Amino acid sequence: MEKVDVLVAGAGPAGSEFAFRMARLGYKVLVLERDSLDREKPCGGGIQTQEILEFGPLPEDVVERHIENARIIAPDGGLLEVPRYLEACGATVKRSVYDRWLSRRAQEAGASYLAHARVVAADLDAQGATVHAQTPAGTLTARGRLLAVATGGTARELMASLGFTFFKTGSYAVTSQYWIELGRDVIDERIGNAIEIYNGASIVPKGYAWIFPKRDVVTVGIGCDASVLEKESITLRRRLDHFLAHHPIASRKLEGGRVVRRDGGPIPFFVASRLTGPSTILLGDAGGFGNAIHGGGIYQARKSAAIAERYGRDFLENGSPAALEACAQASREHFNSHEGRWDVKMRPFFWEDDLVNMTVRRGAQGDQEIVQAMGIILNSDRSHEAAYRLLEPRVLDLVHDCLRERSKRQRAMVEEALAGLYSADTTLDRAIRHILFGDAKRVRASLALMAVEAAGGSAEAALPMAVAFELLHTASLVHDDIMDDARSRRGRACVHRIFGIDLAITAGDALIFEAYRQALSLSSVFGSEPVERVLQIFSACGVRTCHGQAEDLRFPLERATIRRYLKMIHRKTGSMIAAPLESGAVLAGAHPTWQEAFQRFGRNLGVAFQIVDDAIDYLGSEDKARKSLGSDLRRGAGSAMLIYC
Ligand SMILES: Cc1cc2nc3c(=O)[nH]c(=O)nc-3n(C[C@H](O)[C@H](O)[C@H](O)COP(=O)(O)OP(=O)(O)OC[C@H]3O[C@@H](n4cnc5c(N)ncnc54)[C@H](O)[C@@H]3O)c2cc1C
The missing domain is CATH 3.30.9.10 (D-Amino Acid Oxidase, subunit A, domain 2)
Structure with a gap:
């Protein structure tokens, strides 16, 4: 059995850089490579x-x-x-030429190479590693005091046999x-x-x-x-x-x-959770040292070997596993902490x-x-931190512009879909058109479509869902205005003031039923399972909003606390904003944790929105708000603004 100081598995940039450095220090080094030394590694070079x-x-x-x-x-x-x-x-x-240059350099420094020697197993202990490799001449066994595993990103079986977990999806x-x-x-x-x-x-x-x-x-x-x-x-x-x-x-x-x-x-491109074993270190792709933003890993492979040089020498001099742990620590420090993973943070800027x-x-x-x-x-x-610092403010500006562009486009889609719904010359359709096509912002419909797109789905396919939420929301406004006896909404006189309370109630009901019809129509595109889920979210949202509204009706200022107020608007407004977002994520097929995240985001956004809306009710101008204000004060209802006044 051949005995050396350092065994290296893999003759890529990581393996050959390490072999070169250790041979240069005077150690006996043997590199085992499963392929030829001038193989063409898949790489952009x-x-x-x-x-x-x-x-x-x-x-x-x-x-x-x-x-x-x-x-x-x-x-x-x-x-x-x-x-x-x-x-x-x-x-x-070309990696065939480049890697051969690196291996020659290591050979000139004294390292030995054995090509066509695939490492298949190793017995690791505190004194060294005994490696078994398949070669054309049969099984070769060699022992080294230190084993560097530099087998790249494809040696899944070998890594598993050495007790290292292979890379998980997302890494x-x-x-x-x-x-x-x-x-x-x-x-x-x-x-x-x-x-x-x-x-x-x-x-x-x-x-x-x-x-x-x-x-x-x-x-x-x-x-x-x-x-x-x-x-x-x-x-x-x-x-x-x-x-x-x-x-x-x-x-x-x-x-x-x-x-x-x-x-x-x-x-x-994510540093492996464990970088060392008994007398063993991982280098290059085997350790997960690639760059996440451009995918480069050649420099990173050589760098990991350069970092390991000092600790490899310490280990060979004193045999202490602490030297290998220090190596892992230094690599982690360099590739994670020092770099701050700015590459990872910047990736979404380019997606x-x-x-x-x-x-x-x-x-x-x-x-x-x-x-x-x-x-x-x-x-x-x-x-990369310097790049991040330059790009981040720019990207935030652009995201803002981008969202504005998108919501303009999505709003146009929603308007077009709504325009086709109530064209009959009946009193009911006239009443509905009156409220539906006032000065509406279509916030819920836009959020629904943004959630679909953010989660990777098609806004066009999910349009009926956005329309359904817009109709449901509009129905709640019609009924709300009757209860508040409001004067104006969406820049126009309220429906009940023009068409009477009975017809306004009927218009609200008709909007709710049409909303269900729209939601059901989604099944022809998405199939029954996601649509059933959307209908559950939709119904639960309606029920919760009613509960919130009922609480609001019995919410006298003298008994109002901020806690009760927040709970009430959480239901009343939070639900109606959370539900379209969550439904968007469902239709896009997003993972349940994403669906949950969209839902939570919507709920909090809804609460923030309502706090501001209630403040406008007290402080704002009717011209700007395009609706009648002061209803909270008139009915003596509590809001964050009034509770703290
Ligand atoms: C398509 C593609 C394009 C890329 N483009 C670029 C680029 O343009 N720039 C850049 O910087 N990076 C690029 N990379 C990443 C880069 O190729 C790697 O990060 C780099 O090669 C890692 O070097 P390494 O020495 O760790 O592993 P490798 O270069 O993979 O070398 C590992 C060596 O180990 C050998 N081996 C494997 N298993 C065994 C075994 N059981 N026994 C013995 N030997 C074994 C392999 O044959 C190989 O020679 C690209 C990667 C891919 C896949």
Whole structure:
């Protein structure tokens, strides 16, 4: 049995960087690689600038192209050129060549390599690790005082046999990639020395597509959070095919190309919960050190090995497991705490089509903060925190604009649907039209559709649900106005003042029944199960609102406490805002925890809304509010405003 100081499983960047460093310190190192040493690892081959700044330049014969800038392409075709942020620049490589360079470097420092040696098991103890590997010549057994597991993101069985849990959904991305031969001149002309990133959910939810140029081929890939595939019926490869065939910009750039290789694989980007075992450490993808925002992991793999060097030496010198724990701690510190996972926090900035369209447009119009932030993400040695700090205020502004645009669009959809409902020349339809088409804000309907879209569903398909809530809410206003004997609503005289109380009550009832009919019509698109759930939410909302209203009627100011008031508006208004949001999440097929979150958000929003509305009743102007005010005071009812006065 061969005995060494350091055994390394896997000859990728993590394994070879560690082998190089430990051999350089004079330790006897053996690297076992399941494949050949010049295998083509599925990878875009984009070398981050930080790697070059920290570990030095790559030999020219390893570099395919020096990358001078990046292009971000929005779903609407908008283009943001991100110039080089630093003097130094990144590069592209073929991993067969790059990884061979790293392994040669380690060999020159004294490390031994055995290719076609797949590690299948290991016995780990405090004194070292005995590793069993399958080779063409039979099973090889070797013992090392320290074992570095650098087997990337695919060695699920080996990791399990060593007692490490593999990555859970949500902690890694999945990818699919083609190598397309285009020829050097065509690449020079159409892409040049730039990497291209195609963001937005219409390309792929929670991910992006890329084109990375090499000398005469390009790697074109698509990657997304693994959780997306659980919900999506379409495969990633089909998404990629669709992107290649139909993307208006990418399809033209890649026209005439020949696919010469298809690959892909996982990219883990959350640091594993356990990074050490007896005499064992995890490095690179095996430890989950990838970057969550761009999916880069080559630099991170080498960095994890660089961090481990000092602790590996300490362990070999004194044999104390504390050295390995310190290594895990330092890696965690670097990849989690120091980086603050700003990459994770920024991911949603690039997920929404509208948001990406607007961000790219603003950047292209010269918003330097956006351009600079992109430069930091794609080409710098600065922490992602700096990019986050620049982007966050911009994105919040844009989210605001984006929501306004969306609610305008959704409101138009709701208006159109409502317009088709009450066109008859009857007194009842006239009464309903009178209240329905006044100066209404359609808040509940908009929230319902926003929830559907936020949870990944189609607003068009869910429109009857939004209409149903709008009708239910309108019915409650008609009845409420009768009880308050209000004068005006939605900028018009109240229905009962024009059509009389009896017809107003009937109009309210008719609105409620139509609301049910609308909700039921959803089953032709969504099937019976989600619609049954929506009807439950809908009915419970109606009942709760009635309870809230009944309490409001018996809520004299002298007995009012803030606690009772909040409970009352929680029911009266909270329900009617929570229910559309929750129903939206249900129709979009969101996870129950999301449905619950939407519901809670709606309830609290409803409470906040009612507190303000009650304050307006006391302080506001009827002109602005477009309804009659002062009813709380008139009937001596309690509200937050009056309780604290
Ligand atoms: C499609 C795709 C595109 C990517 N593009 C980029 C990019 O452009 N830029 C970037 O920085 N990162 C990119 N990444 C991520 C990057 O490839 C990885 O983060 C990086 O390779 C991790 O290095 P590593 O040494 O940890 O693992 P790997 O590079 O995966 O190396 C692990 C090695 O271990 C070997 N091995 C596995 N199991 C065993 C075993 N049982 N016994 C012995 N050997 C074993 C494997 O054969 C392999 O050689 C991409 C990833 C994918 C999937």
